[in-house]
Amino acid sequence: MPRSPAWRLGALLSLVLLVRTADAVAGGLVAGQVAASGAGRTCHDAAADAERAWGLPGGLLDAIGHVESGRYDAAAGRVDAWPWAINAAGQGRYAASAAEAIAAVQALRSQGVQSIDVGCFQMNLFYHPDAFASLAQAFDPDANAQAAAAFLSSLYARSGGWDTAVALYHSAVPERGEPYQRMVAADWHGERVAFGWHPAGGVAPRSPPADPFVIMISARAAAVAVYTPSSPPVSRASGPGGAGRLPRVFTPAGPG
Template sequence: MRFCPLGFILLLVAGPAWSNPSQLCRAAIAQAEREAAIPAGLMQAIGRVESGRRSPETGVFGPWPWVINAEGQGRFFPDAPAAIAAVRELQGRGVRIIDTGCMQINLHHHPNAFANLEEAFDPVANARYAANFLIRLNETRRDWAVTAGHYHSQTPERAEGYRARVLAAWPEEIARLQREPPGPVLALLSATSRALPHAALSPVSSLSNGGEAARVIPIAGGAGRGLDAYRAQPVSISGRSMVLLPQRLLTR
């Protein structure tokens, strides 16, 4: 089946309001949440922690579709071809542990996630695989807060800090969805994504590349921009629980 670059289609069809690539991630994530019946806003919060950046044009903070994390460093790119070229350069040097896209899917730990690199950086394919992976994780945990931490790592100390960040972001993402429902763009996304098959899932593990501590990095040179996946979070984070979410959202 011929792959269709849905993010590119959305940029062409959806108009100026969708010229911000972060919105491509948000629409794809909303669609994936809906398809998989994942609590609204949870994947949005995960995406924000995984690939969040502040748009240089609008100042709005959100997930970014063309970002990679490898060798303890992350970089943002202006488009999919630039990100793909960077991944190929890394692979040419023998680097295999590479996180990709809106939801930072690791190409080594999830080798069957995508048919090719173009699909890895397509927001719909990336978000859909992440949704399927979350569902698999939650089948045994039955607690979305625990599942959110294990999306990143099953090592307790790593999962705990990550979970705190996701849960801190979640209420704001719920509020955002209420203020800005995907509406017509979500319908467009759904229509154009029908030809995209669900990827085969790898055995359940985690998406972490094992380099969590190295995500706080100086700005890297080259075509990409430095990524600290946890920087500039517009939420307060402390050592205590701060999330006032209904219990029905956390258990299933």
């Protein structure tokens, strides 16, 4: 997701990231639960741990994950971030396993594509080259969450506010970052947004709430239109302490 080389994590991540090495890749869907490691770690679990480790407001990183790679879990009746989500050149997909996700990234790189967003929180491999020791680690929920939390924490330290930090996580351009921040805020405050990110195969977006934000998303759109009577700021909590791209539509087809 984040794309600003000026804010690369570099030595910070190498010293303080708490990561779980994903040497063996597990795959498949298990009754709507993500079998991301032997312990069945999910993006939600990883986000909660990273929020505590980095002093982030509770639930904020989890909400970012929903916006970045959210996928409707019919069994659980909720939207959860997906650990094997990939986006490149505005085209995204949900891989069914870590092995499939790794193979997809390798194929993209063999075609000369370098700017690729990966994992629960869509960290960009090109602009954060030191975030992960391997692709297996990049698709590990804990490693991805720790990298995202470190980046968000650094943005908070620079900006002095969580609203701005969340906007910058997506883009330094206000016209893009601010609508994104409002989408995260809506999720964080419990107003799940039906983003339309659902591959074929029976996975459908959650029914919108009674008074939802109406999000107009297009792969070719130059902006995201957000229509709402009021836009709640990300201000539920505070704590210590990129240019990007528009939210995109995940499809069953792999990135082109």
